[in-house]
Amino acid sequence: MKDTEIIELQEPRLSVADQFYVPQMLVGMGTTLKHMFMTLTGKDRVIQYPEEKREDIPVVEGGMNLRTYRGVHRLNKDEGGRVKCVACFMCSTACPAHCIHIEAGESPWADREKYPIQFDIDELRCIYCGMCEEACPVDAIELTHEYDIVGLTRQEMIFDKEKLLKMYDQTVEKEPM
Amino acid sequence: MDWLSVIPPFVYIALVAFGVVLVTVAYLILLERKVASWTQDRIGPNRVGPWGLLQPLADGLKMFFKEDYRPGGTDKVLFTTAPAAMMLVVIVAMAVIPWGGVHRVETQISVAAGQDVLAAAIASIPMNADLVGEPRVVEAGTYGIMYEYAFQIADLSIGLLFLVAVLSLAVYGVVVGGWASNNKYSFIGGLRATAQMISYEIPLGLCLLTIVVMTGTLDLGQIVEKQAHYWGGVIPAWNVFAQPLAFLMFLTCIHAEANRSPFDLAEAEQELVGGYHTEYTSMRLGLLLLSEYAEMIVTSSVCVALFFGGWHLPGLLGPDAQHPAVTSSWVVVLLRCAVYFIKVLVVIFVFMWVRWSMPRFRFDQLMMLAWRSFIPLSLVVLLATAIALYFAVAQDESFRSLRRIDGYTALLLFGVNIGLLLGAMVLSRVLPPPPLTNRRIGIPGSRFSHTPVPAAGEVEAVVQTKREFLVGVSNQL
Numbered sequence: 001m002k003d004t005e006i007i008e009l010q011e012p013r014l015s016v017a018d019q020f021y022v023p024q025m026l027v028g029m030g031t032t033l034k035h036m037f038m039t040l041t042g043k044d045r046v047i048q049y050p051e052e053k054r055e056d057i058p059v060v061e062g063g064m065n066l067r068t069y070r071g072v073h074r075l076n077k078d079e080g081g082r083v084k085c086v087a088c089f090m091c092s093t094a095c096p097a098h099c100i101h102i103e104a105g106e107s108p109w110a111d112r113e114k115y116p117i118q119f120d121i122d123e124l125r126c127i128y129c130g131m132c133e134e135a136c137p138v139d140a141i142e143l144t145h146e147y148d149i150v151g152l153t154r155q156e157m158i159f160d161k162e163k164l165l166k167m168y169d170q171t172v173e174k175e176p177m
Numbered sequence: 178m179d180w181l182s183v184i185p186p187f188v189y190i191a192l193v194a195f196g197v198v199l200v201t202v203a204y205l206i207l208l209e210r211k212v213a214s215w216t217q218d219r220i221g222p223n224r225v226g227p228w229g230l231l232q233p234l235a236d237g238l239k240m241f242f243k244e245d246y247r248p249g250g251t252d253k254v255l256f257t258t259a260p261a262a263m264m265l266v267v268i269v270a271m272a273v274i275p276w277g278g279v280h281r282v283e284t285q286i287s288v289a290a291g292q293d294v295l296a297a298a299i300a301s302i303p304m305n306a307d308l309v310g311e312p313r314v315v316e317a318g319t320y321g322i323m324y325e326y327a328f329q330i331a332d333l334s335i336g337l338l339f340l341v342a343v344l345s346l347a348v349y350g351v352v353v354g355g356w357a358s359n360n361k362y363s364f365i366g367g368l369r370a371t372a373q374m375i376s377y378e379i380p381l382g383l384c385l386l387t388i389v390v391m392t393g394t395l396d397l398g399q400i401v402e403k404q405a406h407y408w409g410g411v412i413p414a415w416n417v418f419a420q421p422l423a424f425l426m427f428l429t430c431i432h433a434e435a436n437r438s439p440f441d442l443a444e445a446e447q448e449l450v451g452g453y454h455t456e457y458t459s460m461r462l463g464l465l466l467l468s469e470y471a472e473m474i475v476t477s478s479v480c481v482a483l484f485f486g487g488w489h490l491p492g493l494l495g496p497d498a499q500h501p502a503v504t505s506s507w508v509v510v511l512l513r514c515a516v517y518f519i520k521v522l523v524v525i526f527v528f529m530w531v532r533w534s535m536p537r538f539r540f541d542q543l544m545m546l547a548w549r550s551f552i553p554l555s556l557v558v559l560l561a562t563a564i565a566l567y568f569a570v571a572q573d574e575s576f577r578s579l580r581r582i583d584g585y586t587a588l589l590l591f592g593v594n595i596g597l598l599l600g601a602m603v604l605s606r607v608l609p610p611p612p613l614t615n616r617r618i619g620i621p622g623s624r625f626s627h628t629p630v631p632a633a634g635e636v637e638a639v640v641q642t643k644r645e646f647l648v649g650v651s652n653q654l
Contacts, residue, residue, distance in 0.1 A: 019606065020605060022425070029531065032534040033530070035215065035218055036212070044218055111493055169481070
């Protein structure tokens with residue numbers, strides 16, 4: 001860094017109101033009073049989360065656009081109710097957080113060679129970037145719009161195949177493939 | 178009604194006031210959380226009961242059932258004494274608050290023949306009441322007597338002095354608690370509270386003196402009574418209208434006195450973990466927190482008594498214009514208590530409003546505010562008030578005999594206050610700036626210091642100038 005690049009900042013000289021503190025204090029108290037009034041009259045207040053949700057509010061009013069929201073994963077099923085995944089490992093390769101663990105096995109069905117015996121996603125390690133969804137050649141893994149998942153232990157938050165398939169059943173009506 | 182005449186009035190006033198204040202203290206914590214939420218566009222506690230009204234109950238239960246932990250190395254006796262002392266002091270200070278003016282009671286006594294009537298009358302009235310007038314004969318052996326008593330716990334003629342003495346003891350809770358905790362953060366909190374208390378007691382006392390000079394009495398009940406009339410028939414004669422500047426300083430000082438933000442350096446949670454109550458848990462912590470709010474009630478009550486006319490509202494004056502505090506109606510007395518309490522709540526709301534609007538002062542700013550502005554300004558206000566009162570003599574004889582402030586004097590005092598305020602504003606521009614504290618000092622050669630890098634031959638000279646500058650700064654400090 002050169003001397004010429006350094007900008008010397010001087011503290012601005014205080015105005016009389018600043019220096020005497022009281023007028024500026026009253027201005028500040030006016031601001032908080034305005035906020036109190038707005039809150040009490042219900043004109044401006046935070047969303048009351050469990051009762052009100054951001055997705056129920058229009059986007060222009062500060063709501064959430066669910067269509068672009070990346071939430072917890074699901075494993076899609078095909079028409080026969082079988083898991084769509086072919087255990088190609090594309091998603092776990094693409095995953096920047098290394099949170100997808102797949103164990104492949106020989107498929108019991110004639111139309112494909114492999115299927116996942118085990119399919120675990122660590123939802124705590126996942127960064128919800130959606131790269132797995134992009135990488136999947138058969139559209140088997142998808143990110144749903146569910147964001148309020150909870151678990152009491154870390155182990156609970158590692159979603160296995162059954163859980164991910166169940167997530168499909170829960171969300172397929174709201175979010176078709 | 179026999180038992181009522183046996184128990185002196187101050188006992189049941191004390192019981193009721195104590196209960197009301199303790200319940201209010203619990204609800205003040207809820208109010209504080211609500212006010213905090215409102216300023217931050219939130220709604221606040223609303224899960225326990227309707228509008229969260231049972232929240233204090235839940236908090237209290239939590240406090241009782243928490244583990245009463247005392248860390249090793251603490252002073253066992255002082256550690257327990259501190260919260261108790263703090264609460265005790267605040268409750269004792271509550272005794273002189275003039276809740277309801279003076280209550281006058283008319284009653285009849287029967288006196289046996291040959292007995293001294295006056296002595297029998299005095300024996301029959303409650304302990305702290307005064308007999309008014311002579312006993313008059315109703316029929317043979319029965320006399321009608323009148324007595325009156327101040328509707329407060331202790332009617333001290335030096336109530337204000339008592340309050341100042343007791344309230345400054347409250348800091349002992351903070352200091353002793355901080356010291357007994359054997360924790361450096363608690364200790365620093367206690368030290369800060371001490372220095373702050375010493376500094377802010379002075380302007381606080383001077384503001385009180387201003388009011389004492391105006392009213393000529395230390396009795397809180399009489400101070401309130403002297404405000405119970407109207408200037409020009411319209412404006413209530415509250416001291417706040419005559420002494421706005423003294424009121425402003427008093428309000429700031431009671432913020433510091435009650436350790437409230439922006440003067441809550443004793444418990445600055447960002448720097449001192451929890452401040453003086455870092456090591457406290459369970460109900461000992463509960464007592465410390467509650468006494469903080471109880472102290473708010475007491476200081477607000479003093480503020481209301483001194484500056485906002487206490488129980489005074491139109492329609493609550495007694496029949497006697499000379500002594501408007503005296504009333505014989507129970508309804509009026511109770512209404513006065515309610516009015517007083519509502520006024521106190523309004524002042525407490527201001528406390529909370531300020532807390533959620535102002536950032537905390539740095540410690541040197543806090544000291545500068547007390548020593549460089551408040552102490553000189555309050556001294557000048559006191560002096561100016563004394564001079565103005567010497568020259569402004571009330572025209573009306575009744576005002577003079579009662580030592581009331583009449584409208585013209587009030588206007589003069591108001592003008593003096595505003596003039597001093599403007600004068601202080603001008604003077605603060607003219608006076609030399611405060612010493613350089615906490616300013617960044619350039620260190621030659623450091624890459625964080627924006628000082629020009631000297632040429633090869635000039636290093637020695639630059640170091641020399643810097644050294645001189647540093648010496649100059651430290652001399653200035």
